[in-house]
Amino acid sequence: MNTDHQHSSNRFYKFIIYILLIALAIIIIVPVGWAFLASIKQDAEFYGSPWALPEGIHLQNFTDAWQKAKMGSYMLNSVITTAIALSLLLVIALPAAYVLARYKFKGSTFWNMLFMAGLFININYIVVPIFLMLNNGDKSMRSILGQPIFLNNLFILALVYAAMALPFTIYLLSGYFKTLPKEYEEAASVDGAGYFRTMVQVIMPMAKPSIVTVILFNFLSFWNEYIISMTLLTKPGLRTLPVGLMNLMAAQKSAVQYGQMYAGLVLVMLPTLLLYILVQKKLTQGMTMGGLKG
Amino acid sequence: MDNRKGRGRFIFFCLAPAVILFIIFLIIPTIDVFRMSLYKWGGYTDHKTFVGLQNFTKLFQSEKFYQTFQNSVLLIVVVSIVTFAFALLFASMLSREKLIGQNFFRIIFYIPNILSIVVISAIFSAIYDPNNGLLNAFLNLFRSASSDPILWLGDQKIVIYSLCGAMVWQAIGYYMVMYMASMANIPESLYESAELEGASRRHQFFAITIPLIWTNIRTTLTFFIISTINMSFLFVMAMTGGGPDGATEVFLSYMYKEAYTNSSYGYGMAIGVVVFLFSFALAAVLNAVTRREHLEY
Numbered sequence: 001m002n003t004d005h006q007h008s009s010n011r012f013y014k015f016i017i018y019i020l021l022i023a024l025a026i027i028i029i030v031p032v033g034w035a036f037l038a039s040i041k042q043d044a045e046f047y048g049s050p051w052a053l054p055e056g057i058h059l060q061n062f063t064d065a066w067q068k069a070k071m072g073s074y075m076l077n078s079v080i081t082t083a084i085a086l087s088l089l090l091v092i093a094l095p096a097a098y099v100l101a102r103y104k105f106k107g108s109t110f111w112n113m114l115f116m117a118g119l120f121i122n123i124n125y126i127v128v129p130i131f132l133m134l135n136n137g138d139k140s141m142r143s144i145l146g147q148p149i150f151l152n153n154l155f156i157l158a159l160v161y162a163a164m165a166l167p168f169t170i171y172l173l174s175g176y177f178k179t180l181p182k183e184y185e186e187a188a189s190v191d192g193a194g195y196f197r198t199m200v201q202v203i204m205p206m207a208k209p210s211i212v213t214v215i216l217f218n219f220l221s222f223w224n225e226y227i228i229s230m231t232l233l234t235k236p237g238l239r240t241l242p243v244g245l246m247n248l249m250a251a252q253k254s255a256v257q258y259g260q261m262y263a264g265l266v267l268v269m270l271p272t273l274l275l276y277i278l279v280q281k282k283l284t285q286g287m288t289m290g291g292l293k294g
Numbered sequence: 295m296d297n298r299k300g301r302g303r304f305i306f307f308c309l310a311p312a313v314i315l316f317i318i319f320l321i322i323p324t325i326d327v328f329r330m331s332l333y334k335w336g337g338y339t340d341h342k343t344f345v346g347l348q349n350f351t352k353l354f355q356s357e358k359f360y361q362t363f364q365n366s367v368l369l370i371v372v373v374s375i376v377t378f379a380f381a382l383l384f385a386s387m388l389s390r391e392k393l394i395g396q397n398f399f400r401i402i403f404y405i406p407n408i409l410s411i412v413v414i415s416a417i418f419s420a421i422y423d424p425n426n427g428l429l430n431a432f433l434n435l436f437r438s439a440s441s442d443p444i445l446w447l448g449d450q451k452i453v454i455y456s457l458c459g460a461m462v463w464q465a466i467g468y469y470m471v472m473y474m475a476s477m478a479n480i481p482e483s484l485y486e487s488a489e490l491e492g493a494s495r496r497h498q499f500f501a502i503t504i505p506l507i508w509t510n511i512r513t514t515l516t517f518f519i520i521s522t523i524n525m526s527f528l529f530v531m532a533m534t535g536g537g538p539d540g541a542t543e544v545f546l547s548y549m550y551k552e553a554y555t556n557s558s559y560g561y562g563m564a565i566g567v568v569v570f571l572f573s574f575a576l577a578a579v580l581n582a583v584t585r586r587e588h589l590e591y
Contacts, residue, residue, distance in 0.1 A: 013495070017387050024384065025402045027463070031417045032405065034428065038420070050420075050428050096312035099305050111309065118320055122520070124527055124546050125566045126323035128553040129330070133323065163319035166312060195304040224410035227531065231554070242412040246532055249416050261416065269413045276408045280401050 032269075039262035046258040061263035065248070070237070071264045074244035077154060081229075081240060082222045084158035089165050089218060090211065096166075097173035098199055102185070112174075118167030124227060130160060131231050152235045160228055165218050176210040177203070216279060220272055241268045331564040336557045349564035359565070361540055362548045365454060369526045369544065370576075373461045374518040380462070381469035386503055388470070389477040390485070390495075400474070403467040411464070411525070415532035418460040422446035447534060450541040457534065457542055461525055469514060476510040477503060505586075512584050516577045523573055545569040
């Protein structure tokens with residue numbers, strides 16, 4: 001009798017849990033899915049009920065966003081910046097993390113501590129000082145070279161991105177390097193491999209899973225970033241995707257071009273969603289491995 | 295001997311690029327924030343005057359700053375508490391119960407975390423739109439359609455809570471995955487023996503789950519403060535621009551506007567210093583208040 005009662009209360013409890021889980025899932029999926037549907041609606045359809053399904057597949061929105069709103073060229077800028085920033089980050093952070101984790105030298109504790117402290121530096125506080133520093137640099141460049149080179153430069157933007165990601169990336173990678181036994185280097189040294197070859201041919205291949213995590217996280221943060229990009233790229237033609245989308249949002253308020261804006265929105269989020277579907281397990285595991293972010 | 299020299303050179307070349315980049319783009323600007331808070335400077339001219347703490351006294355007399363402070367504290371409190379409660383609840387449901395589609399729910403809940411804040415802002419602007427927004431259209435099912443539309447982003451009293459909604463939506467999945475990871479480390483045997491002794495689920499949650507992930511909860515409290523200050527800035531810049539009439543102006547958006555748009559650079563940096571010290575102090579207080587004896591399992 002008693003167990004029977006327990007059984008039914010248990011089932012009721014499970015039922016409530018499913019209701020809650022499904023409710024949250026709906027709250028999360030519906031807005032994202034709605035944005036996808038909105039991107040193929042015609043502008044006139046936006047005056048009807050927002051819950052109505054699109055009347056047809058209006059792909060013109062994407063052509064408009066791609067060409068008229070220049071999202072195509074912004075996409076190229078985003079791809080270039082993200083690619084340069086990721087390569088710079090890996091080339092710079094991997095050797096530094098390796099040396100910091102596995103070598104004892106004069107000042108090694110100091111540098112370890114300093115990079116740890118860097119975890120607490122917040123990009124949003126220092127974006128204006130960075131802008132002014134580059135602006136001042138441009139002033140001197142103008143008198144030396146005759147033209148500014150620091151602002152409105154995708155490479156410099158990528159360099160700033162890489163610098164911002166350094167503390168966390170070094171923290172994550174050196175955490176992994178510390179777990180490797182010393183024997184690897186000793187064996188490599190007996191075989192006559194130099195320091196550099198040991199690092200590149202013995203250690204790096206083992207660090208592959210951590211490197212993949214680093215690439216995933218930083219791809220998302222570089223691709224989605226807009227405050228630094230908006231501040232350092234001041235020329236209207238030179239924007240990254242999220243800043244382009246912000247612009248479309250502002251333009252939509254005056255001239256009603258909903259469809260074009262939602263098409264732009266889909267262009268910004270599609271690459272990250274595809275990546276997430278492919279590697280979602282790695283991402284959520286990696287997050288708990290690193291422990292913290294942002 | 296030669297090997298020694300080679301080792302030093304190797305270390306130098308591995309470390310130098312990272313150190314240079316780190317100093318130029320992180321250390322110097324950070325020092326700049328503190329240094330320039332003591333100057334009166336527009337930012338673009340060469341003319342700087344040292345004014346000591348004048349920027350700070352001006353700041354504490356400014357009504358705008360108090361409004362900003364209020365908004366930010368409200369966001370920190372509401373967003374943190376709501377996100378914390380939901381993330382913990384859903385994490386314990388997903389890791390304690392045997393459910394169909396466990397993995398599916400985890401994947402879905404994490405989606406907002408991979409989207410750009412600009413994308414989320416655009417989506418929520420569409421949801422909150424007074425005339426053809428999803429939310430008002432949904433609410434009109436329950437109230438007469440002739441009543442005035444609710445101005446989710448246009449009403450000074452409501453807008454801050456609309457912002458909270460978007461921020462909680464974005465954050466739940468992240469914290470949920472984090473709590474799930476530490477709940478996974480709790481040995482199943484503890485729950486089994488609790489079950490045998492007839493402890494209810496609620497009792498198990500408060501007597502086993504919460505105490506055993508306490509360290510993790512404390513860490514996330516600091517995250518909540520820091521990330522709410524950051525995220526509110528990102529959302530405000532993309533969604534409301536601080537409006538209407540300053541109703542959603544938050545710490546860093548105020549700082550950014552003063553320093554960049556308004557060109558009172560020194561004053562802006564003073565805001566940055568105050569916010570930094572405030573968040574640091576708040577984190578320290580919370581950390582001290584939540585200190586408990588460490589439990590082993």
